[in-house]
Amino acid sequence: MARATDKKYDHLFQLLLCGDSSVGKTCLISRFADNEFRHTHINTIGIDFKLKLFTIRDKKIRMQIWDTAGQERYETLTAQYYRKAQGIILVYDITREETFRNVTKWLRNIEDHGVKGVKIILIGNKVDLESERKISTRHGQKLANQHNIKFFETSAWKDINVTEAFTELAEQILAKVESGGGRDRGSSSIRESAIKLHEQQPTPATKSHGGCCSGGSSN
């Protein structure tokens, strides 16, 4: 509650992009964070990082977006970044079947390294290359349904659906945090509120740990 008063934002979300090499992860981030698209850009080595301030439902969200290298051997460097991501954007390229097949592999990775209950969305990128399409929308949607995650088809180049996809993920995380279900993040707000509580006057518990002790706690 009081914790955001001295800050320029209400929530800090950590997002991570993963998916095969050259599916357009970096381009999606550039489009979302800087609204730009470069046909020539360099490949991501290790990990890259972008910040974006973003408003949903009057809440200022500061997003830290981590961009990972797609080549398999870099997984050993990027695995540790999964751990604290609250939202993961899993990207495939609609013109390359293999990148779609590997979605299951990436989902397994998320399961192995990510926190339980992390919010995931699936993105089929490069819809501007409709003539080269190999994966139909229906297939993408079906896979997303199987894993109970939201699905978007985007084009970072033509700026189609990119903001929508990021917004959806942010909405999901926000809803989770606000309902107190965000376990890891929620818990850190509990820690924060706990510290605040003993530093200041004991106040009623904050919204961020609804559902815990003392019956509803929402005062």
Next chain:
Amino acid sequence: MGEEKSEVDRHGFMLDDECCNGSCFILSEDASSNIDPSDPAKLRGYIKRGLTASERGIVWQSALNAKETKNKHKDFNYKECISRLNDELQISSVTDYKDIIVTINDKLKDSEGNEDNESLKTIRQILMDIDRTYPNHNLFDSGSENQAKLFHILSAYSQFDADIGYCQGMAYVVGLLLMYISDEETVFWCFTYLLSSKDHLHMVYHRTLNKVKLMSELLTFLIEKNYPQLSRHLKDMGVHGLMYSVQWFMCLFTNINCWDAVLLIADLFFTEGIHHLFNAGLAVIQNCAAELMVLSTIGEALPFLQNIPYRLVHRGQLKSLLFSHPVLINAKALDKYWEIAEKRLSEEEKGAREKHKRRQKRLRSPDDNDKQDIANGPTFFSRLANFFTPAKKQKTDESEHRGMPDTENQTPPVLPLPLSSFKKSIKSGYYTPDTGLVYTSPNTIEMKRITDSTSRGMLTSGYSEAKKLFSDSPSIQSPLLNNVLASGGERRSPRIARRRRREQQNLLQSPL
């Protein structure tokens, strides 16, 4: 990207962004002298003065033992390898890469599960990366001869050393060599030497990337040793060495915003060895230190470190440090530092593994956790003692300051207890009526205080918070808790423990 081709700097980079603005260093080709690359002492002088492009080619070839390496590997015929590759992929001209990718994709589809798949996939990956290597340099225009050379060298290397194969990042090193050594095969052997020499990039691109982690740890250690304040500040912000140094080591600082500085680092590294990569890292960090110290979050610090402004890293800035700074390490000292880094890394990994285990345990749903605790958990007193074990220094800053990876010792997050479990807890004795405290699970250092039985709850965590809470609230009195608090959360001797347990039982028998 082709239209503004004329607008390139003297290194061949397009003048479209802030990189390499101004000429910190100009040496005309006329200055070229007949330098003898085999004399290390003189060579250092030349490097300090600056090499011309043609001198650089000569120096690099000689330093990277191109001829000797080729003679050593007589069984590998580079030209044959390339022509085999071209035949296989039906490459006739250098401009049809996009078509080759399509051909490869078709081939891969037909031969599902075939063993050749791996090498085809590698080749496709190389093709995809070539367009993303120095896209702003005029030598590497789409479809250019140099792109073909890049493709050949990387593909040949992936077949020459199947263990290492192809790793993203290699293309920058090969591209760097190609800018100054035009003969394709010579560059291949130079690259092969680089990747086999323990003084250079041996194992750096290996599948495990363990060497990169080790190098990053070594640099982190050197920063810690030489700039303790900065090191602490970076740690507090959550900036980990791997976040900024991977590119430095795997792409040889080619992401630094001054090409003259990149060349200086490469000259030193190729001629003298890997310690110069650490020295360059230290020099860059030292130049950035003052500005890093005024930043307060990872959100500011990381973009800064990933794109350091020209004024801090131009050749003049780095040169004075790279040749004379007292913190520099030399090749002799390196062995000792490798050892230290290895030790630190293995400790860190051990810690991470343990943390992972703890995390997995925590990740069980609270209800399960609860059931287990009730079924076979420790006695109430040992739980109590656990709760008051002094918490690790609580950080009040936000995760904004911490960054993503879990590099620091963090207090394990506390799980909120669902109402049903809470009720169960009260029944099973997690609740002490005289203090109004509810304890949740043995692994967490949390206690919840019920200030009134209906709606208000309060949380605190850790021994110090608990102590403060009690000293602030004299109304809360419990001999048992006071003892535990006075002991600093330490467990007592069995005799005292027994007595405590008796007190305990008395407490539990009192009505809720």
